[in-house]
Amino acid sequence: MKHVITALVENQPGVLARIVGLISGRGFNIESLNVAPTHDPTVSRMTMTVPGDDRVLEQVTKQLNKLVDVIKVTDLTKRRYLNRELVLVEVAAPAGKRAEIAELAELFEGKVVAVQARSLTVQMVGEQERIEDFLRLLKPFRVLALSRSGVIAVARADEAPAGSNAK
Amino acid sequence: MRTGAQCVIDGLRDAGVDTLFGIPGGVVLDIFAAMYHSPLKFILTRHEQGATHMADGYARATGRVGCCLVTSGPGATNTVTGLATASMDGVPLVCITGQVMSSMIGNDAFQEADTMGITRAVTKHNYLVKSADDLPRIIAEAFYIASTGKPGPVVIDLPKDVQRAATAAVFDGKVNIRGYKPAVEGHPRQIVKLARAINRAKRPLLYAGGGAVAGDAAAELTALARKAAIPVTTTLMGLGAFPETDPLALRMLGMHGTVAANHAVSACDLLISIGARFDDRVTGKISEFAPRALKAHVDIDPSAIDKNVAADIPVVGHVKHVLRGLLDLVEPVERREWLAQVSDWQKTYPLTYDRNSAELLPQYVIEQIYEVTGGDAVIVTDVGQHQMWAAHFFKYTRPRTFLSSGGLGTMGYGLPAAIGAQAGLGSGRTVVTISGDGSIQMNFQELVVAVEHKLPVKAVILNNGHLGMVRQWQEMFYNREYSGSVLSQPGGAPYLPDFVKLAEAHGALGLRVTSRQQVAPALRKAIETDRPAVVECVVKPNENVYPMVPPGASLTEMIHSLA
Ligand SMILES: Cc1ncc(C[n+]2csc(CCOP(=O)(O)OP(=O)(O)O)c2C)c(N)n1
Numbered sequence: 125m126k127h128v129i130t131a132l133v134e135n136q137p138g139v140l141a142r143i144v145g146l147i148s149g150r151g152f153n154i155e156s157l158n159v160a161p162t163h164d165p166t167v168s169r170m171t172m173t174v175p176g177d178d179r180v181l182e183q184v185t186k187q188l189n190k191l192v193d194v195i196k197v198t199d200l201t202k203r204r205y206l207n208r209e210l211v212l213v214e215v216a217a218p219a220g221k222r223a224e225i226a227e228l229a230e231l232f233e234g235k236v237v238a239v240q241a242r243s244l245t246v247q248m249v250g251e252q253e254r255i256e257d258f259l260r261l262l263k264p265f266r267v268l269a270l271s272r273s274g275v276i277a278v279a280r281a282d283e284a285p286a287g288s289n290a291k
Numbered sequence: 292m293r294t295g296a297q298c299v300i301d302g303l304r305d306a307g308v309d310t311l312f313g314i315p316g317g318v319v320l321d322i323f324a325a326m327y328h329s330p331l332k333f334i335l336t337r338h339e340q341g342a343t344h345m346a347d348g349y350a351r352a353t354g355r356v357g358c359c360l361v362t363s364g365p366g367a368t369n370t371v372t373g374l375a376t377a378s379m380d381g382v383p384l385v386c387i388t389g390q391v392m393s394s395m396i397g398n399d400a401f402q403e404a405d406t407m408g409i410t411r412a413v414t415k416h417n418y419l420v421k422s423a424d425d426l427p428r429i430i431a432e433a434f435y436i437a438s439t440g441k442p443g444p445v446v447i448d449l450p451k452d453v454q455r456a457a458t459a460a461v462f463d464g465k466v467n468i469r470g471y472k473p474a475v476e477g478h479p480r481q482i483v484k485l486a487r488a489i490n491r492a493k494r495p496l497l498y499a500g501g502g503a504v505a506g507d508a509a510a511e512l513t514a515l516a517r518k519a520a521i522p523v524t525t526t527l528m529g530l531g532a533f534p535e536t537d538p539l540a541l542r543m544l545g546m547h548g549t550v551a552a553n554h555a556v557s558a559c560d561l562l563i564s565i566g567a568r569f570d571d572r573v574t575g576k577i578s579e580f581a582p583r584a585l586k587a588h589v590d591i592d593p594s595a596i597d598k599n600v601a602a603d604i605p606v607v608g609h610v611k612h613v614l615r616g617l618l619d620l621v622e623p624v625e626r627r628e629w630l631a632q633v634s635d636w637q638k639t640y641p642l643t644y645d646r647n648s649a650e651l652l653p654q655y656v657i658e659q660i661y662e663v664t665g666g667d668a669v670i671v672t673d674v675g676q677h678q679m680w681a682a683h684f685f686k687y688t689r690p691r692t693f694l695s696s697g698g699l700g701t702m703g704y705g706l707p708a709a710i711g712a713q714a715g716l717g718s719g720r721t722v723v724t725i726s727g728d729g730s731i732q733m734n735f736q737e738l739v740v741a742v743e744h745k746l747p748v749k750a751v752i753l754n755n756g757h758l759g760m761v762r763q764w765q766e767m768f769y770n771r772e773y774s775g776s777v778l779s780q781p782g783g784a785p786y787l788p789d790f791v792k793l794a795e796a797h798g799a800l801g802l803r804v805t806s807r808q809q810v811a812p813a814l815r816k817a818i819e820t821d822r823p824a825v826v827e828c829v830v831k832p833n834e835n836v837y838p839m840v841p842p843g844a845s846l847t848e849m850i851h852s853l854a
Contacts (some may be wrong), residue, residue, distance in 0.1 A: 134470065138407055138419065145411055179597075186594035192416040192436060195470040 125153070126175045128207065128277050131188060132195040135161050136169040139193045143170065148189055154246050156209075156274030167195065171276045200277055207277040210249050212237070213259070216266040217244040225265055230259045244267055295423035296321035296454040299387065300329045302430030302462075306746045307387075308358050310334060310349065310714055312342040316362020317402065318389035321454040334744060337736040339366050341707040343444075344734070347382050348708030349715035351694045352669055352722075354507065356383040356437050357711065364402030365388045367448075368409060372701060374444045375413040379698025380528060381505055383442035390450040393421065406448045415443030420453050427462035435466040435780060440473030441592040442505060473591060476762040477608025477616060485563070485587050485604050486620030492561035492585075494629045495521045498544065499699065501528030502566015502590060502610050509533065509690040511614035512565060516709050518618065520626040522633045524552035526567050527678075528697040531687040541633065542642075545573035546840045547679045550640030553838075555633055555848040561588045569599035569788020570698070579845035589613045629745045640838075642683045650831040653677060653753040656810055657684035660723060660751065663814040669694065669712055673705035673730030676759040679836045681725040703733025706750055710737060713746040719750070721818060727777055728754040728790075735793065741823040742798035749817045750825045752790055756832045763835045767853065786827075795826035805829045 133139050140159060147154055155173045162169050174181065181199065188197045200207075217225055217240075225244055226236055234248035248258055252275055259270070293301070299322050303311070310332045315323045326333060326800070336342040339361045346357030357377075361370055365517030367388040377384045388410075391400040408420050413687060416436050426449075433445040489495055503512050503525075509532045516523045516539050523533040524541040535542055544552035556562065562584040569588075574580040577599060587654050588595070589600035589610055596605045606613050657680050660668070670685055671694040672678040678695055687693045694712060696704040709724035710711040716722065731752050741748050753759075756779035765773050786803075800822050802813045808829065817824035838849040 141408070142411060149412060183594065183598055190594050192468060192471045192593070 125178060125201070126173055128200045128205070128275060129172045129174060129181075129185060129188075129197065130200055130277055131170045131172075131197045132162070132277070133170060134193040134195070135166050136193065140170075142191055142193060143188060146191065147172070147174065147184060149263045150180075150184060152184065156272065158274040158276050161291050171274070172197040173275055175194075200279055204280040205277050206280065207252055207275050208249060209252055209255050209275045210247070211255055211259070212245060212247055212271045213262060213267055214240075214243050214245045214269040215262055216242060216268055218242065221265060225262075228258075228261055234258065234262060292457040292459055294321065294325070294454065294531055295420075295426050295449070295456050295458065296325040298423060298426040298458065298460075299430065299449070299454070300325045300331065302327065302427055303331060303358065305854050306356065306430065306434040306453070308356070311358050311360050312336055312345040312349075312606070312711065313360035314339055314342065314362065314366060314372045314388060316366050318363045318391060318451040319360060319387075319449075319454070320664060321451065322360060322387070322389070322423040322449075333360075334740060336707070336740055338734065339369030340373050340703065341734050341737040341740070343370045343384065343386065344376065344704050344707035345711030345714065345737070345740075346384050346386070347373060347704075348671060348694055348711030350377075350382050350384060352712035353690055353706070353715040354691065355715065356385055356638045358385050358387075358433055360387045361389070362402065363391055363406070364404045366739070367404050367406040371409060371413055374410055374446070376696050376699045376701045376704060377444040378413050378415065380501060380696065381441045381443055384444035385437050385447065386444060387447045387449060390419070390448045392452045394452070396450065401516075404444065410446045413444070414446050414819045417446040417448065419448045420450065423453050423456040423458035424460040426453065426458065429461050430464050432466050432468060436468070437473060440471075441502070441595075454472055474593070474607050475609045475612060477589065477606045477613035481604065481606040482616040483614055484619060485589075485606060486617050488585060488587060488604060489519055489521070489563070489621050493626070494559045495519070495561040495563060496555050496559035496584070497521050497523040497563050497565060498526075498556070498567055499523060499529040499532045500526040500567025501563045503529050503532035504690045506564075506566055506591070506608070506610040507690070507777055508565070508611040508614050511611055511618060513537075514612055515618050515621065518623050519621040520624055520630060521563070522555055522630070524555060525546070526570070526573055527695060529567060530682060530693040531690045534688040535686040536688055538634065539630075541637070544846070546575065546842070547682070547836055547838065548840070549637075549642060549729055550838060550844070550849060551633060551636035553840070553849060554636050557583070557847050558632070558844075559584045561585050561587065563588050563589070565614065566591070570597045571599070574599065575840045576845045579847075644834075648831070651804070651810070651828060652834055653755065653805055653828070653830045654680050654834075655807060656685050656753060656828045656830065657681055657725065657752065659810045659814055660725070661685045663818060664721050664723070668692070668723050669716065671695070671705050671709040671712060671722065671724040673724070673726040674700045674702045674760075675727045676755070676763060676834075676836050677725050677753045680753070702730040705730060705746070707734050707737045709748040709750070710741045710746050713741070713748050714744065718745060718747050718821070723749045723751060725751050725753065727759055728752055728756065729758045731790075732788070738794065738797040738799055738823060738825070745821070745825065747821050748823050750823075751814075752825065752827045754790070754827050755831050755834065760836070762833065766833070766835070767839070767850070768841070790827040792826055800824035800826070803827045803829065
């Protein structure tokens with residue numbers, strides 16, 4: 125199962141290497157990774173998606189928590205959380221296909237951000253699942269380049285565990 | 292204003308450091324210059340690996356933080372094995388490594404190594420100091436991190452320009468690291484739950500590891516075991532946490548554990564782990580480990596819990612606090628049936644060997660060390676068969692009297708660790724390192740340090756002409772094909788090296804024994820002299836350690852001999 129792990133860490137050199145080393149040293153692949161400072165400039169938030177077995181990832185989360193530079197780690201997978209990703213995708217767009225692509229982008233609240241002679245570049249922001257859907261539908265048009273920001277996520281403040289009926 | 296180098300020396304003094312182990316080099320000369328005018332005792336080792344093991348032996352024997360100081364590049368890379376050894380066994384060390392000038396880092400400067408990158412995986416934490424202003428705080432933090440929670444080694448990598456820079460910074464506050472708040476008090480509800488389980492259990496068993504020693508919890512462990520009539524087994528790292536002369540002591544469990552301990556694990560209905568980590572050398576086949584037991588796991592390190600074995604009653608906290616809590620809550624009981632069963636195993640299957648053998652057997656030598664010292668010695672081992680025999684045939688009654696590389700299994704640990712232990716304890720204590728002819732050669736050069744500093748360690752070498760533990764595995768599991776495990780070729784020079792001459796060349800007393808009658812007199816002579824001494828015991832070349840649980844087998848499948 126794919127885990128979305130978020131960590132608040134000291135905004136300092138070496139911290140990223142330590143975290144990535146701990147995860148990759150155990151043979152896990154970090155599928156996406158995003159790091160940036162929070163409202164407190166001395167603290168950064170990292171969001172990672174890591175596929176792997178639940179029990180093993182629980183162990184990884186505990187090990188991450190043990191790192192001195194890591195302030196707090198949460199595996200969001202079992203909680204309510206918000207996630208977003210940004211993609212920039214360049215699609216082959218011969219004259220006859222342009223309208224179709226633009227329409228598809230619009231359906232996904234995406235935006236054509238650059239128009240080239242034989243291609244369009246589309247920007248889209250959304251939940252991970254919607255991004256996947258969009259990219260799947262784009263495929264037949266031939267994707268020339270794709271850049272994804274990696275997922276960013278935050279836990280929902282009202283902290284109700286997933287599946288509970290709390291209002 | 293102070294220089295960075297002066298901040299280092301002051302910081303060490305404030306942390307209570309009295310002794311430092313290491314070797315100088317170009318980029319740490321400023322620290323050495325500042326040290327020259329300080330009361331710190333510097334012990335110049337002959338290899339940086341030796342320095343880290345000495346600091347480690349010092350720390351394990353005294354409970355204080357061990358400290359070393361080395362140069363950049365090769366000085367730093369030579370510490371890696373010692374740091375990894377300390378890291379695996381949770382030993383508090385602070386290791387200061389010099390680094391090239393900040394402006395040269397990353398340029399492949401002379402004697403530059405990426406010490407941060409290289410030591411990241413073998414330390415609890417490491418620092419690259421960018422400004423002398425941070426130095427006083429970093430030194431205080433390093434000692435705090437090394438010695439709290441699950442202890443471990445911390446590296447401070449210190450560029451030369453930072454040592455030379457002037458700063459007005461001081462650190463007098465309390466260390467406060469927002470990402471590092473080790474739990475101390477165990478959760479009261481979990482402690483009550485565990486106490487209830489103990490009161491309900493018919494066949495409880497305490498399983499104590501290195502955490503019981505590191506957490507100074509031997510007295511509490513002993514009190515709990517006696518009050519609630521619970522037999523105790525320890526890991527290699529836990530030896531000394533419970534007196535092995537007590538009838539409740541089942542002694543070591545695991546691959547080379549006693550029959551009583553391994554049977555008790557398999558039969559118990561409640562297994563209470565105190566600062567142990569369910570290592571594979573202890574559990575054997577994990578699915579068949581303590582199959583009938585509710586498992587309680589007390590550990591200061593939350594990540595130790597559920598790592599190898601799922602805990603039914605996890606208690607995160609300092610073992611000493613948790614044991615105190617339990618002690619108030621458990622009821623005094625007798626458990627006659629369970630104790631009778633356990634004592635039956637102990638009587639039927641004692642640790643033993645062929646006491647009538649005409650050849651000198653290694654186990655006999657260890658028993659004689661126990662006799663001659665009256666059991667009052669700090670035993671430090673290397674890694675191999677002799678390590679297991681040292682665990683079997685000497686009885687440990689006090690914590691911090693058995694020092695061994697349990698987690699990493701580092702050959703070459705013994706002699707330098709013994710020197711460090713002796714430096715920490717003073718020359719009044721008897722410190723004996725029990726080693727093999729393989730292991731001792733890995734750091735023999737450090738004997739000079741013992742001689743120079745009048746640290747009268749005694750090194751007993753069980754010379755079987757082989758990398759004995761490897762030979763044993765090859766005999767048992769690899770068709771008796773002794774590939775790469777023979778140290779003394781048949782027909783070769785009789786003593787290669789000649790350990791007696793080698794000892795003498797290093798300025799120590801050297802003795803050789805080849806028969807039973809010679810053992811006790813030689814040991815006495817070695818212990819009576821105030822010099823370091825080496826006693827080479829030429830023992831049977833192919834004796835094996837028993838019992839043995841084959842790797843991956845269940846603890847009940849013990850091999851007692853090859854016959
Ligand atoms: C640094 C290191 N290298 C290799 C090993 C693998 N190893 C484990 S035990 C052993 C043999 C040890 O031989 P010796 O010190 O003579 O002790 P004996 O087993 O004969 O008592 C070896 C090579 C190790 N533990 N450490």
